[in-house]
Amino acid sequence: xxxxxxxxxxxxxxxxxxxxxxxxxxxxxxxxxxxxxxxxxxxxxxxxxxxxxxxxxxxxxxxxxxxxxxxxxxxxxxxxxxxxxxxxxxxxxxxxxxxxxxxxxxxxxxxxxxxxxxxxxxxxxxxxxxxxxxxxxxxxxxxxxxxxxxxxxxxxxxxxxxxxxxxxxxxxxxxxxxxxxxxxxxxxxxxxxxxxxxxxxxxxxxxxxxxxxxxxxxxxxxxxxxxxxxxxxxxxxxxxxxxxxxxxxxxxxxxxxxxxxxxxxxxxxxxxxxxxxxxxxxxxxxxxxxxxxxxxxxxxxxxxxxxxxxxxxxxxxxxxxxxxxxxxxxxxxxxxxxxxxxxxxxxxxxxxxxxxxxxxxxxxxxxxxxxxxxxxxxxxxxxxxxxxxxxxxxxxxxxxxxxxxxxxxxxxxxxxxxxxxxxxxxxxxxxxxxxxxxxxxxxxxxxxxxxxxxxxxxxxxxxxxxxxxxxxxxxxxxxxxxxxxx
Ligand code: CS2
Numbered sequence: 001x002x003x004x005x006x007x008x009x010x011x012x013x014x015x016x017x018x019x020x021x022x023x024x025x026x027x028x029x030x031x032x033x034x035x036x037x038x039x040x041x042x043x044x045x046x047x048x049x050x051x052x053x054x055x056x057x058x059x060x061x062x063x064x065x066x067x068x069x070x071x072x073x074x075x076x077x078x079x080x081x082x083x084x085x086x087x088x089x090x091x092x093x094x095x096x097x098x099x100x101x102x103x104x105x106x107x108x109x110x111x112x113x114x115x116x117x118x119x120x121x122x123x124x125x126x127x128x129x130x131x132x133x134x135x136x137x138x139x140x141x142x143x144x145x146x147x148x149x150x151x152x153x154x155x156x157x158x159x160x161x162x163x164x165x166x167x168x169x170x171x172x173x174x175x176x177x178x179x180x181x182x183x184x185x186x187x188x189x190x191x192x193x194x195x196x197x198x199x200x201x202x203x204x205x206x207x208x209x210x211x212x213x214x215x216x217x218x219x220x221x222x223x224x225x226x227x228x229x230x231x232x233x234x235x236x237x238x239x240x241x242x243x244x245x246x247x248x249x250x251x252x253x254x255x256x257x258x259x260x261x262x263x264x265x266x267x268x269x270x271x272x273x274x275x276x277x278x279x280x281x282x283x284x285x286x287x288x289x290x291x292x293x294x295x296x297x298x299x300x301x302x303x304x305x306x307x308x309x310x311x312x313x314x315x316x317x318x319x320x321x322x323x324x325x326x327x328x329x330x331x332x333x334x335x336x337x338x339x340x341x342x343x344x345x346x347x348x349x350x351x352x353x354x355x356x357x358x359x360x361x362x363x364x365x366x367x368x369x370x371x372x373x374x375x376x377x378x379x380x381x382x383x384x385x386x387x388x389x390x391x392x393x394x395x396x397x398x399x400x401x402x403x404x405x406x407x408x409x410x411x412x413x414x415x416x417x418x419x420x421x422x423x424x425x426x427x428x429x430x431x432x433x434x435x436x437x438x439x440x441x442x443x444x445x446x447x448x449x450x451x452x453x454x455x456x457x458x459x460x461x462x463x464x465x466x467x468x469x470x471x472x473x474x475x476x477x478x479x480x481x482x483x484x485x486x
């Protein structure tokens with residue numbers, strides 16, 4: 001079978017939507033750091049819409065800061081790839097053309113910095129996951145002992161970290177007399193723009209205080225809330241895409257029909273007309289971030305731990321578990337809701353009902369293990385904001401106790417085949433070591449994990465309104481895995 005590329009586009013069946021714009025005329029207006037599946041199923045689709053509307057300023061240079069895989073797979077396809085939109089009973093396919101060029105940061109960091117300093121680049125967007133911000137998750141400040149940050153301080157023009165690339169490119173633009181770009185975070189962190197701004201300014205100031213204050217005064221870091229469920233692409237997905245296309249696509253993405261993007265409208269250097277594609281451009285993103293992180297991502301993480309412990313593999317399986325499904329719905333409605341201040345006109349009940357429907361989409365094989373990855377970076381914003389707000393309101397910890405206890409059980413636990421759950425987490429080693437040396441009692445196990453200050457801060461371990469329900473939930477989970485939802 002031939003492979004998808006510019007040369008083979010004409011072979012596609014007519015029902016497959018393809019770029020109709022002239023890709024050779026597209027300018028690179030956006031540099032995206034972290035070109036993974038999520039970016040290609042979300043922001044790159046909005047950019048493709050823009051190009052379709054004839055505004056050719058917003059092509060994407062996609063950079064990987066780690067593996068060369070995306071560049072290597074998309075290269076022979078001239079950057080083209082398929083987005084398969086899987087509804088519960090129907091799949092739509094669309095070929096995306098907005099990724100014009102790919103680079104791999106570690107191969108030649110200076111070349112990526114130089115590319116970010118080109119005149120046409122107006123925007124640098126990021127999906128580098130929570131850990132890519134090199135933050136201390138507890139304090140939200142730059143982790144100055146992070147190995148990549150230590151490296152970037154020593155070699156500022158050959159950076160490794162996302163903040164390091166941004167600082168280096170802003171420095172170069174300044175030297176060239178070019179205006180700065182705007183930096184748009186698209187990761188699941190509350191106040192993601194403010195956090196990134198703080199990290200970038202701090203990193204710049206440590207070596208060059210003048211640059212630090214220039215960035216503080218002149219560079220915009222709008223926050224944004226992104227939402228679309230994008231499971232990791234599997235070989236089975238690649239086979240079904242090939243069947244639909246009649247061409248091989250080495251690097252398709254599979255996602256759901258739903259998509260949402262809410263952006264703080266602060267783009268001094270201009271921006272695409274995203275509003276025409278349904279993006280909400282507003283002044284205050286925080287309420288949208290909170291509802292998405294606490295309802296959607298909170299429920300996702302809860303499903304990841306409790307669903308895995310109950311023997312499920314995917315979100316769609318776990319959510320129809322007759323015990324777990326109602327438990328998650330009640331967690332969203334009763335435990336999270338009182339902590340949220342919703343945006344005007346938002347209907348919380350309808351939002352949660354729609355979320356549960358999205359979780360039930362059996363066409364998406366969204367693996368619980370994918371969601372459980374990087375838990376140490378996710379739990380603070382998914383569970384602990386809700387927990388602190390509940391305690392502050394004088395409310396009990398509620399079902400969150402099971403989420404946190406579930407995480408601890410999952411971390412030390414084994415799957416149905418008796419193998420330890422895969423922990424894909426920068427703190428996995430530390431957590432496992434603490435659990436191993438903690439001693440056998442439930443008290444010792446939970447204290448070992450809750451004592452991790454970079455995740456739990458210093459307030460929660462010593463608060464009996466937090467520690468006690470987590471301990472009880474931990475004991476219940478140990479006694480009756482998967483059957484404790486009564
Ligand atoms: C998920 C998110 O993997 C995870 O942790 O919770 O990637 C989630 O699917 C997206 O945030 C949905 O917008």
